[in-house]
Amino acid sequence: MRVEVDLDRCEGNAICVGIDPDLFDLNDDEQAEVKLAPIPADRQAHAEQAIAECPRAALRRADD
Structure with a gap:
């Protein structure tokens, strides 16, 4: 599994970083x-939690 970031949509809210700073x-x-x-x-x-x-x-x- 991989996670991709849509940079046109990302506002840098850092919710993902809060969920797992070793991952994001x-x-x-x-x-x-x-x-x-x-x-x-x-x-x-x-990763799934951050996506959601x-x-x-x-x-x-x-997915690879």
Whole structure:
């Protein structure tokens, strides 16, 4: 599993970072970026939670 960020939608609310700061971060433009790809199995629940809770629906699951 991978997570992709739609940078046109991301407002840098950092909900994803709050869910798992080892998985998500904000870049220099204050937009989300995924730090791990593919997502390790033990972090996939956090990734799914971040996708579901993103207020701008800027995250999406991308299966390899």
